[in-house]
Amino acid sequence: MSGQAVTARSNVNVALVKYWGKRDTALNLPASGSISLTLDGLYIDATVAFGASGTDRFEIDGEPAAGEERERMASFLDLVRVRAGRADAVTVRTTSHVPRGVGLASSAAAFAALALAGSRAAGLALDATALSALARRGSGSACRSIFGGFVEWRRGELADGSDSVAEPLLAPDAWDVRVVVAVTSTAPKSVSSRVGMARAAASPLYPAWVAGADADLAEARAAIRARDLGALGEIAEHSALEMHAIGLAARPPLLYWRGATVECVHRVWQLRAEGVPGWVTIDAGPQVKVLCAPADVPRIAEALAAVPGVERVLACVPGQGAEVIG
Numbered sequence: 080m081s082g083q084a085v086t087a088r089s090n091v092n093v094a095l096v097k098y099w100g101k102r103d104t105a106l107n108l109p110a111s112g113s114i115s116l117t118l119d120g121l122y123i124d125a126t127v128a129f130g131a132s133g134t135d136r137f138e139i140d141g142e143p144a145a146g147e148e149r150e151r152m153a154s155f156l157d158l159v160r161v162r163a164g165r166a167d168a169v170t171v172r173t174t175s176h177v178p179r180g181v182g183l184a185s186s187a188a189a190f191a192a193l194a195l196a197g198s199r200a201a202g203l204a205l206d207a208t209a210l211s212a213l214a215r216r217g218s219g220s221a222c223r224s225i226f227g228g229f230v231e232w233r234r235g236e237l238a239d240g241s242d243s244v245a246e247p248l249l250a251p252d253a254w255d256v257r258v259v260v261a262v263t264s265t266a267p268k269s270v271s272s273r274v275g276m277a278r279a280a281a282s283p284l285y286p287a288w289v290a291g292a293d294a295d296l297a298e299a300r301a302a303i304r305a306r307d308l309g310a311l312g313e314i315a316e317h318s319a320l321e322m323h324a325i326g327l328a329a330r331p332p333l334l335y336w337r338g339a340t341v342e343c344v345h346r347v348w349q350l351r352a353e354g355v356p357g358w359v360t361i362d363a364g365p366q367v368k369v370l371c372a373p374a375d376v377p378r379i380a381e382a383l384a385a386v387p388g389v390e391r392v393l394a395c396v397p398g399q400g401a402e403v404i405g
């Protein structure tokens with residue numbers, strides 16, 4: 080790579096109040112706000128250098144980027160180039176420490192890391208809010224991965240999206256919770272979140288989802304402020320199940336779950352009834368994520384690992400926001 084190469088690392092985040100639907104598809108402006116937790120240990124490193132001769136080069140996990148993944152990366156680096164007033168070629172390399180495209184928020188980590196590494200490599204010194212707005216253009220949920228811990232992405236009101244940015248609610252070390260992830264399939268998802276959101280918007284249940292968003296956000300904010308895991312778990316589970324209910328009612332219908340997904344949900348509910356509290360959330364894929372207290376991780380992880388179809392189980396602690404590592 081020629082030019083000053085910059086490497087940034089970003090963790091994934093899991094939404095507890097979901098982003099599901101856009102008010103502007105070009106700018107990735109959400110129909111409603113969302114609240115997430117950044118997770119340690121599932122991350123992407125992005126290295127960007129401008130000033131290379133010839134054409135742009137994009138590499139993902141040691142392979143030349145192809146298809147839609149390449150297009151999204153290229154359009155994103157174009158945004159950085161325009162912002163920095165540069166016209167030179169760029170070389171980009173990403174390394175994933177999280178399975179890609181399976182509903183584990185790899186695109187959130189990728190675009191947060193690309194926003195930080197790309198802007199620095201281009202000579203821009205963006206503050207965290209500006210980085211959040213930039214990352215949002217790559218993937219909506221990426222705007223939240225700029226920050227660590229509990230994070231809220233404000234819907235914003237402005238048509239240009241400048242007020243649709245994330246902000247931290249609680250630092251990663253301020254509340255010790257866990258998210259246990261049950262991976263039920265690493266096959267690529269059949270419906271991207273972009274297409275899923277477009278379908279959802281035509282669902283008869285969608286207006287109710289948008290109408291209830293502010294109340295869900297207020298409930299989650301209050302639960303985080305009070306460090307009330309039961310209250311947060313309840314609203315997180317509700318938000319996830321409502322998001323998936325919208326898809327079921329859409330035409331054509333949308334269902335990201337596999338059999339093992341449903342079994343994991345029932346297992347978590349059974350444990351809860353037995354006095355081991357955990358609350359499920361599910362994104363645009365078949366994986367099940369369980370919010371719980373640190374002491375309950377062993378029981379929950381063991382129970383999920385025993386569900387037929389579960390490939391592996393991970394336990395994540397709250398993670399830091401995106402950072403430059405080289």
Ligand code: PMV
Pocket residue numbers: 093094096097098099113184186187218219220221272273361362363
């Ligand atoms: O940021 P996108 O376009 O990958 O959409 C993310 C959608 C969900 O993960 C399902 C919900 C969320 O808020 O992260």
